[in-house]
Amino acid sequence: MADTIIGKGIVIDGEISGDAPVLIEGTVKGRIQLDSTVQVAEGGVVEADVESNEVEVSGSVTGNIVASERVEIRPVGKMVGDIRSPRILIADGASFKGHIDMDVE
Template identity: 35%
Template sequence: MAAVTQPGASVIGTHTRVQGDIEADEDLTVEGHVKGTITCKQHTVTLGTSGQIIGDVYAHTLHVSGEVEGNLVASHRATIHMGANVRGTLVTPCLMLEDGSTFHGAIDMDPDSDTLKNAFSGIADRGQTLASPDCDDSDADAPDATPAP
């Protein structure tokens, strides 16, 4: 029987270790261990609770629930979920740090950051724009906000 995967998404399973750089042109979920640079500049990288990344990550959107030691660069948004442990530098115009997450390092939320411009310059050159610093946009994974009566 063939494994069932979601179209347009790759998964590194809990019992998988990757040593080397990864370039993905689709969403990537890491439940295992990666030692190297992950480049997924137009898609989402999700690090599951059992996942570990030692190295840098470049993505449009980041969801971190596991352990990271390295630099995280997201052109749109990064969310560090409860239980996550991040050590390094985080560069993104929109950052969500949930209660119960641990972060040790530096944060740069300047949307005009040289790091963002340099890392994502090829994308902007192809007519796409970097994310605006407005964190109030509607993401599919964001909870609905209902105004109080």
């Protein structure tokens, strides 16, 4: 369970940073940098570059993702941008346009 929830109808334009899990149901524009998990819920919109341990996409992400552990794009998830992570899961039904780099040291 996420410590912080950005609810539906909320728009954040700027930078989010910290070390607690975040669930995004609203819209985030700018940059996200967390030492934890970022979850983009169905209906959530991220127009930002994301750096995190783990990223789960059920909504829409436009921007690049760098994850130290894993990235998962779920069946209803949509992503446009590049992914850099040692573990990547793109579910059947998900949409992805970009490049993948799994050569992470």
